[in-house]
Amino acid sequence: MSRLFTTPTSRLVCWTVAGAGALLFLAPCPAAAQPPSSAETPAAEPGTGQAGQKGILDLDVEQLSKVDVLVPSMDVEVTSVAKQESTVGRSPAAVFVITQEMVRRSGATSIPEVLRMVPGLDVARINSNSWAVASRGFNDLYANKLLVLIDGRSVYTPLFSGVDWDTQDVLLEDIERIEVVRGPGGTLWGANAVNGVINVITKQAKDTQGLLVTSGGGSEDLTISGVRYGGQNDQGLSWRAYGKHFERGPGFDPAGAADDWRVGRGGFRVDWEADPWKCNTFTVQGDYYGGNEGKTRVQPIPTPPFSRRVVDDEDLAGAYVLTRWTHTFDEDSDWELQAYFDQLYRAYDLLREDLTTFDVEFQHRFPLGERQQLIWGVGCRQNRFGLAPDGYVLDYIPPKQTKGLFSVFVQDEIKLIEDRLYFTVGSKFEQNDYTGFEYQPSGRLLWTPDRKHSAWGAISRAVRTPSYFDFYGRMTLPRQTVTGVPFPVFPRLTGNPLFRSEDLLAYEIGYRTQASKRFAWDLATFLNVYEHVQTASLGVPFIDPYGNVVAPFPINNEIRGQTYGAEVVGYWTMSDTWQFSASYTFLEIQMHRFPSSTYVQEELIEGGSPHNQVCFRSSWDLSNDWEFDLGLRYVDSLPTLQVPDYITMDIRLAWVPSESFELAIVAQNLLDTHHLEYGAHRYNILASNTEVQRGVFAKATWRY
């Protein structure tokens, strides 16, 4: 099985996928018969306040005739739920959209910090350069049940199953929107979208024209710099190039923190509309980054005192190139061919990692008869792992390998009653080099009695496929006492090629409504039933070459459980100048391990995510030139990690005298000098936690 995708056959399959797309190019473009009818309305966003209105004042008379007067929150554009353009109100899923305006006014300087405002997401800052981000439970440094994409490129690392948030970054001013879907997205997006999908979508090149310069700094975000320039010609070609650099200081640690870091990044994007009717559009984009970050670790050593605190520097670098070709037949049918190449490099004392990813995907959507809208696709991905572990604390056997993945998906949206009831059914089928065949079906029902209400329900299955570590890795933990052995040993988490995928059966129900002109709210509830969740059991202890007793813990699937919860968010628009929103997230986790399993994992999982979270955000335009934004959040305690509950506040005050200049002062984590968000965990051997400190920074932005 594992040799299937390293053969020329797999490459043939991948290129056939690409070739099939090319054949469809020969189909005539009916859109040539009439010019596009859809309007170019400015994005309909709730709570755009002053800045949205500034956009309207610049419009020409033709464009003005197409602008909506009343902007209900249900009309916000979303594409991640159905892999095609839709709106929040018509999405049978728990979706939350973060617009560029929300990013700008949050004062956040990185993607995980922006995600804090999403109900249902648990964002915990482990240290200055590491975050644990999860949806609906199971949070840790390598939270593995959340798929994250940037412009269609998966940034979920197959090495440890999780996201390296320190290296996933874009120029925040280039973000068009971030769509967060909580709940299984396996049907459309594939394995590992078990509890959610986060899709970071950047602006098209034609929307980032001219020069933009940002500069700033402060006490935690020591320096912030960014520059971007965009241009275009008359032939439908538009492009941009950007660079950014930041330096961030360490968190708080009484023993001395060393988690400061700096990363520089540069990239480009070229969009070409090959003909005036947008029959064919091409995009090429890419970027390159390099940086380093400090880490403290508590590592096991074979001689007394058997553990030591290490201060280390990690080097990071990476690059990617992505191309996309979209061929549009008409409003309801098009196809898209995408290919990307991604290279990642990371080096620290325990591991040198080289990961190369090559991915080709094709999707086609078209209407079937009067009542159905079909979308289907094929995809093929290769991950090439090149690893050089230290051999004692971390090991991978074999250290070099290529793993492949082939998938097909299909989804049908059936109109049962026009404008009222829609049923969406589909499934994704995958063949991967770890567990073979996987399937992820889902059924969703959407009821829209009128433009102001929608209710939805869904039943879905999703899987989390094994990571490279799950199969081939070994991690030695500091010497400690474990249940089942009467004296201290070195536990060693060991990979197991018999580890199977974790699976989830999710039942979800949700309701959203634009209750009045001023108030809208959205409720999502779920019951998740998990089987074959990862845990480990004590194997037979042995004596290693250093004369120490090692207790192996082979990874297995001997824990199962349920989670249930609810996420509710309300939006109030008090006036053209003041909007605020409040959200509440509730989560309950109950895990049960098999009697034979000895690793006490269930309390770690149950106590590793907060039961309750409350978030309040306010956006207030004090006057034409001044903006004041406030964010308040409460996060419940993590008992097994000894993290107390906390409440904290962020404030942003900005002076925006014109469209070309903005000066913002942001103060974060105001209510405490420092607070803990994540605690002692086995991954402390990779990254120890520090506390998040109160900080303030100023940032100026010029646009020409």
Next chain:
Amino acid sequence: MVILFRAILGLALPCSMVPCAVAQSTDESGLSREYTIKAAYLHNFARYVQWRAETFRNDQDPFVIGVLGSDPLGDDLDRIAQTKQVDAHKIVVRRFPSLDQFRPCHILFVPRSVEPQRQVETIGRLRNSPVLLIGETPGFAERGGTINFFIEQNKVRFEINQQAAKRAGLKISAKLLSLAKLVSEDDGSRER
């Protein structure tokens, strides 16, 4: 306990601002962008309509937008005046609480809050003056106003009375006419 204290501290700041913010929002706009769109239209009308040369003494003379009665356009109109121009003329906004305080302007916007009697009076008074009269009340254009806003399918649209424009010596560009509903005076008939 400490959490409670911090919560109160955290809420005190926004709460202290709530009364002020609420007091400001006496309008019904909610999520409506109606007046922002209309302010943008006023600027566009200025661009696509030609006034007789004698309405400007010289190149430095500003383009004057007047508003009668209580002004619903507010900040958006001020923003237009600060950032835009009309053929190299700066834009100046004048607000007249009543018709008695009227002074010459190129555009006069008559909000729907003005009583119908006053609206008719205004139209009558400025019938032959080179002023672009813009209203937002049904019947405004039929009574002799030049342009009238109306809302259709959640979009701001406008109707033009060409006879009124001719009387005022205004030349309206074909582009603007093509986007408008054309209206005849007095008899209320509409044609595309």
